[in-house]
Amino acid sequence: MSSETGFDPALYARFPTRAPRPDEEKEELAHIWCAPKGWDYLTAVNNSYIGLYYLGTAFLFFLLAGILALLMRVQLAAPLMEVLPQAVYNQVFTMHGTVMMFLFAVPAVEAAGVLLLPQMLAARDLPFPRLSAYAFWAYAVGGLCFFASIFVGLAPDGGWFMYPPLTSKAYSPGINTDFWLLGIGFIEISAIAGAIEIIVGVLRTRAPGMSLDRMPIFAWAMLVFAAMIVIAFPSVILATLLLEIERAFGWPFFDAGRGGDPLLWQHLFWFFGHPEVYIIFLPAAGMVSMIVATVARTELVGYRLIVLALLATGFISFGVWAHHMFATGLPPMTTGFFSAASMAVSIPAGIQVFAWIATLAVGKPRYSAPGLFVIGSILIFVTGGLTGVMVAMVPFDWQAHDSYFIVAHLHYVLIGGMVFPLFAAFYYWIPSISRRPLSDRLGRWVFGLMFAGMNIAFLPMHLSGLQGMPRRVSTYLPGQGLALPNLVSTVGAFLLAAGVLLFLVDLVRNFRFAPGGGTAGNVHDAGTLEWLPTELYSVRSIPVVASREPLWDDPALAARVEAGRYFLPRSATGLRETIVTSPLRAEPQYLQILPGPSPWPIAAAIFTAGFFLALTVQAYGFGLASGLFAVIAVLRWLWESDRRVAAERVDIGAGIEVPTYVTGSASHGWWAMVILLIVMGMIFVMGLFSLAFLWSNQPSYWAPPPAFRGAVPILLLDLAAAALAIGGRRLLLRGAAWPVVAFVLSTAALGGALWLDRGQWAAAGFAAEASGQGAAVFALLALQGAAVATGALMAGYCAARALRGLVTRPANTSIDLTMLFLAYAAIQGLVGALFTRAVGA
Amino acid sequence: MAREEVMIAAVGTLLLGACHPAEIAPHDAGAAAIARGRDAARRLGCGACHAMPDSAWPKGRVGPALDGFGDRAMIAGQLPNDPVRLAAFVRDAPALVPGTAMPAIPMRDEDARDIAAWLQSLHEQ
Amino acid sequence: MRAWAIMLSGLLIWAAHFFILYGIGEFIGDGFASRLAIAALTGVCLAICALLAAAVMRMPPRDFFGKWRMQLAFAGLGIGALAILWQGLPALLA
Amino acid sequence: MSNRFLLASTSAGWPPPVLDPGGPYAEPVTLLAWALLIGGAVVLAIVVAALGTALFGSKRLKAKLGGERAIWLGGFLFPAVVLTGLLIWGLSLTSSLSPQPGTDAMRVRIIGEMWWWRVHYLDARGQEALRDANELHIPVGRPVLLELESADVIHSFWIPRLAGKMDMIPGRTNKLLIEADRPGVYKGQCAEYCGGPHALMGFVVVAHSAKDFERWRAARRPADGGGGPGLDLFLASGCAACHTIRGTAANGLAGPDLTHVGSRQTLGAGILPNNPGTMAGWIADSQAIKPGNRMPAYHQFSGRELRALAAYLRGLE
Structure with missing residues (x-):
């Protein structure tokens, strides 16, 4: 055995401990992690609550978007129906797609992660509980406001992909489109927050000994999921920002008449949009891998191949975005790259499918409801995958693209790849959070109705597509043979809905929320840690993990965990806490103090919602105030964090001592900041790409940029800012005031560099409204402006903490993170100044 | 019953035919003719001006709706409504x-007969 | 970082290869020179995959987890190489 | 004349247009489509068989399936081989269907509008020779190079029996080759969501034999000026602000060119048969037929006026 951190793995042999643990420890844990009462439910941050709220809200959106789908199917049941007028239909299909993709699918899998991961990893909670709470409330409040737009006829009607120029001010003058940009704004914030939470949670809060090769597949899937969000969402963040700026201020990013390009939107949107499909699919595939093993009563065959498949999907899915653009006139060689990558991405999917089949072959499958849903999901997903390979062929896609063939394909992929696994997961995991399991008998009916309904609804759509029925049509003319397949589809849709309705009946009859104690327990006889007996504090003691299915390999584990014979059988500090472990081998590193319930995350979320809503209805004063309050609420919640506790080192069991406060690159805060900076960096890189893309596609609108000469003082200032930031952190040894002074100077240097940069572009005659080039350059400068402003805010926060004596020496996390941010901002400014001058020079 | 109707129609046709020698000789108004008439009306796009029962589009608003046409005594308020x-x-x-907005529409004799049969089969629900 | 770089090497090479290819197609064009460059780059990337695979095979597995990581890297290089090969085909055929 | 009633006459649901190619730019795709559909069904059958074996098979068969070797074979090797073949097919087909410079094709520029199509026939030098709307006439057996553009939002041009679709994007000119083997009427529809009545944005391609095409071409002369009361009404009612009728004072550019509107197969961009009745109905209240289209309703005409106008326009052949 070798070590990653210097921790001696031989120490694991001290567990399980022998000495009996006093009962008071358990009482203290229960007291520290007590359940909310009354209004406390709003301030709860524990993953058991936030995860369930999250999942419930996501499922509500599934039902709402499903009702919209039924309305559409009624309208399309026969040719030339008039159930929904054209204008309403256009809103309904836009909302169906948007809500299903953004407000149901991503939040639902993210919610499953929040709910299940800590238990699966035997952590007490996720590392940033308040961030989870904020992400949830922002999503819930914003999502519901967004959905409400359909009741007042102000719902977006440009399709979920929102292609400009249809969505530009000229062709969509109403605020409908702004509602979309608002709704997506929330989900971007909440998805990124969730991703940070999940990456740090999976890599740093696993039970000791749970090396990467012993991690539950679901955790692997969530890790890849979160990493993909970090890379993919910045693209749509930038795209929505640019479109909103174009609509509000007339900067022509997508206006071909002024040197913009509508195709830029498509690149930015699909660079997010296609990985999005895998972002939805991978966690569900992770669920299937977990459930298959339990249902087959054997360990997963090909574990490492599945891990590889998850990773490979994560990578290759970033090379397929333009297969949504095969008909836009891309040159054949370019479409060929995307065609090849689209084929390559089916290989990992095939590996997973055959691994599931192999697992079923080895084991003795039980045909319980989760088992049926898993088998059904494999069949449906494979069908969708095969049509996926078909449309990866460019010439076939030219015919199938934007027709009902694609509608069929994508629903097979998403329903087989995500909805069925999610229902399998409901039937599988609900016993771990509810006093009663769901009814297996009803579950079979739910499965039967949904499986039959799904196929009856979507199989005929392959045909109607080949018959020439385009997507997003509110009606169709008779005499094309479309009436019959459409009628069949409508019948199928209602069967599918009947299945979902029956599930709701089952839920109402049997679901009794019991976070922690008193759950139905391990009814499926599963082997992973989430089936250990838990309370609100998760497990009584955190076990040493020696295999992938610890409960199968060590039947006595549950009892020993409950008896407190492993790590952290008590609260070492009297606070909420969890063990932070190393990323590869999960060796214990330090004890993280977790924040408890707080009203500030929900307050911040409500003000964030107010900010976006006010912008949508153009109440700028109210919006500004809301934004300000949101920032204050976030700072207020952060204020209580980053504190040392009295005991610098504590015993986390069997005499193993770890520190309670760690700074630098090993700390969870540092990791979170680095991930946030990757997000910012991706937004910036996509901005740079936008500039280069416009230059390459609209050369006639290009003007020579300012000379490189002018960039020299900008570079010097940015370098100085970076040096001050890094030096400031070192100076903390000398006193808390030094880094604050250095940070303020660093921010000033950043601001100066930005001021110079902006001035040179303005002096060279560029204006943001004048051309695509001007718009892109000033958008990059605005991004840098946002970074500088945030840096200034962080410097001010450090100053306030220093004044209050909260900046402890010799090292302090707040100082670390501010240093990282300022150094990043300096690099961003420097790269931007050089790149903008290089494009078209 | 249907047979009787056909007979009556045939007799009526003969009588009327005597008065209007230039008109199209009517034929049986059976279900087949009604169905053919409905299809012909759709094919010719009558919906561009007239809302037609059991056809949701187009629902033209220029001419009167055709719902219940069989119950009406007059055509365009001036002519007896006979086949x-x-x-x-x-x-x-x-x-x-002469003052109508409805243009002459080229169509075959059978189409005109079928459409008339269909129109007269329309009764208020 | 090194551990991750080894585990993900095949996929990282695929990513570099893909984005360079896309950049050539988007910003330079599909002329003969571009196609030649793509063919050459594809060859180089495949060679790197082969060399890395050989190196990974020779690495001494220190324990079960170390061996597992090497297997993951090796299989990843295989999938990466197939994808890279496909990625290069359009320069020859389309 | 019979194809004037195309909307109802093509009642066939089978074979679907994508599988019923009408020319050399659709045929190889149909072959590919059949190969993919059948191949897909075979692979699905294999997976179902594997799944069935895993669940209900004999011990011996299950043992064969239950290991990493089966995963490598079924999940990696098999798709790798099949997909390599498909990729090569797809790539070479893509390149052979893409317009190459220097083809001896008839050239037509088609410009997508919300929610209709401008059609400009070009001569060999690329100069505009003839304008029309919503309908394209082509000779059989000769490739036609379409230059696809957009005047407002993104549309997509799709005649399934003649070729795959190609987007019309503001600021770009996309090229698409089509060719019909046999005379006939080929229908199509906008395939990219373009707001409002996107569902009602149809298009018609009429393929003629070479001789008929020349005859059709020769008959495209400006209106002879014998408009009478219909033309007077047309000019007096403001129709000319949006519509052009060559040979008259009407020269509006916002709407379709009506010089030959009487000879078109359809009205309202591929959605209504073209006869005096539908013409009158469209003029008087097109909003009831195609909600949201850019032509307002004209309720002010008397019956006689409406008929005169419709008769005049119908006469523009």
Whole structure:
């Protein structure tokens, strides 16, 4: 055995401990992690609550978007129906797609992660509980406001992909489109927050000994999921920002008449949009891998191949975005790259499918409801995958693209790849959070109705597509043979809905929320840690993990965990806490103090919602105030964090001592900041790409940029800012005031560099409204402006903490993170100044 | 019953035919003719001006809705609503009602007859 | 970082290869020179995959987890190489 | 004349247009489509068989399936081989269907509008020779190079029996080759969501034999000026602000060119048969037919006026 951190793995042999643990420890844990009462439910941050709220809200959106789908199917049941007028239909299909993709699918899998991961990893909670709470409330409040737009006829009607120029001010003058940009704004914030939470949670809060090769597949899937969000969402963040700026201020990013390009939107949107499909699919595939093993009563065959498949999907899915653009006139060689990558991405999917089949072959499958849903999901997903390979062929896609063939394909992929696994997961995991399991008998009916309904609804759509029925049509003319397949589809849709309705009946009859104690327990006889007996504090003691299915390999584990014979059988500090472990081998590193319930995350979320809503209805004063309050609420919640506790080192069991406060690159805060900076960096890189893309596609609108000469003082200032930031952190040894002074100077240097940069572009005659080039350059400068402003805010926060004596020496996390941010901002400014001058020079 | 109707129609047709020698000779108004008439009306796009029962689009608003046409006593408020005149009217309205907005529409004899049969089969629900 | 770089090497090479290819197609064009460059780059990337695979095979597995990581890297290089090969085909055929 | 009633006459649901190619730019795709559909069904059958074996098979068969070797074979090797073949097919087909410079094709520029199509026939030098709307006439057996553009939002041009679709994007000119083997009428529809009545944005391609095409071409002369009361009404009612009728004072550019509107197969961009009745109905209240289209309703005409106008326009052949 070798070590990653210097921790001696031989120490694991001290567990399980022998000495009996006093009962008071358990009482203290229960007291520290007590359940909310009354209004406390709003301030709860524990993953058991936030995860369930999250999942419930996501499922509500599934039902709402499903009702919209039924309305559409009624309208399309026969040719030339008039159930929904054209204008309403256009809103309904836009909302169906948007809500299903953004407000149901991503939040639902993210919610499953929040709910299940800590238990699966035997952590007490996720590392940033308040961030989870904020992400949830922002999503819930914003999502519901967004959905409400359909009741007042102000719902977006440009399709979920929102292609400009249809969505530009000229062709969509109403605020409908702004509602979309608002709704997506929330989900971007909440998805990124969730991703940070999940990456740090999976890599740093696993039970000791749970090396990467012993991690539950679901955790692997969530890790890849979160990493993909970090890379993919910045693209749509930038795209929505640019479109909103174009609509509000007339900067022509997508206006071909002024040197913009509508195709830029498509690149930015699909660079997010296609990985999005895998972002939805991978966690569900992770669920299937977990459930298959339990249902087959054997360990997963090909574990490492599945891990590889998850990773490979994560990578290759970033090379397929333009297969949504095969008909836009891309040159054949370019479409060929995307065609090849689209084929390559089916290989990992095939590996997973055959691994599931192999697992079923080895084991003795039980045909319980989760088992049926898993088998059904494999069949449906494979069908969708095969049509996926078909449309990866460019010439076939030219015919199938934007027709009902694609509608069929994508629903097979998403329903087989995500909805069925999610229902399998409901039937599988609900016993771990509810006093009663769901009814297996009803579950079979739910499965039967949904499986039959799904196929009856979507199989005929392959045909109607080949018959020439385009997507997003509110009606169709008779005499094309479309009436019959459409009628069949409508019948199928209602069967599918009947299945979902029956599930709701089952839920109402049997679901009794019991976070922690008193759950139905391990009814499926599963082997992973989430089936250990838990309370609100998760497990009584955190076990040493020696295999992938610890409960199968060590039947006595549950009892020993409950008896407190492993790590952290008590609260070492009297606070909420969890063990932070190393990323590869999960060796214990330090004890993280977790924040408890707080009203500030929900307050911040409500003000964030107010900010976006006010912008949508153009109440700028109210919006500004809301934004300000949101920032204050976030700072207020952060204020209580980053504190040392009295005991610098504590015993986390069997005499193993770890520190309670760690700074630098090993700390969870540092990791979170680095991930946030990757997000910012991706937004910036996509901005740079936008500039280069416009230059390459609209050369006639290009003007020579300012000379490189002018960039020299900008570079010097940015370098100085970076040096001050890094030096400031070192100076903390000398006193808390030094880094604050250095940070303020660093921010000033950043601001100066930005001021110079902006001035040179303005002096060279560029204006943001004048051309695509001007718009892109000033958008990059605005991004840098946002970074500088945030840096200034962080410097001010450090100053306030220093004044209050909260900046402890010799090292302090707040100082670390501010240093990282300022150094990043300096690099961003420097790269931007050089790149903008290089494009078209 | 259907047979009787056919007989009555045939007799009526003969009588009417005597009065209007230039008109199209009507034929049986059976279910097949009604169905053919409905299809012909759709094919010709009558919906561009008239809302037609059991066809949701187009629902033209220029001319009167055709729902319950069989119950109406008059065509365009001026002509007795009988199969022969109706068949003539749908093909060449201005010839019978000079001020109408409905143009003459080229169609075959059978189409005109079928459409008339279909129109007269429309009753208020 | 090194551990991750080894585990993900095949996929990282695929990513570099893909984005360079896309950049050539988007910003330079599909002329003969571009196609030649793509063919050459594809060859180089495949060679790197082969060399890395050989190196990974020779690495001494220190324990079960170390061996597992090497297997993951090796299989990843295989999938990466197939994808890279496909990625290069359009320069020859389309 | 019979194809004037195309909307109802093509009642066939089978074979679907994508599988019923009408020319050399659709045929190889149909072959590919059949190969993919059948191949897909075979692979699905294999997976179902594997799944069935895993669940209900004999011990011996299950043992064969239950290991990493089966995963490598079924999940990696098999798709790798099949997909390599498909990729090569797809790539070479893509390149052979893409317009190459220097083809001896008839050239037509088609410009997508919300929610209709401008059609400009070009001569060999690329100069505009003839304008029309919503309908394209082509000779059989000769490739036609379409230059696809957009005047407002993104549309997509799709005649399934003649070729795959190609987007019309503001600021770009996309090229698409089509060719019909046999005379006939080929229908199509906008395939990219373009707001409002996107569902009602149809298009018609009419393929003629070479001789008929020349005859059709020769008959495209400006209106002879014998408009009478219909033309007077047309000019007096403001129709000319949006529509052009060559040979008259009407020269509006916002709407379709009506010089030959009487000879078109359809009205309202591929959605209504073209006869005096539908013409009158469209003029008087097109909003009831195609909600949201850019032509307002004209309720002010008397019956006689409406008929005169419709008769005049119908006469523009």
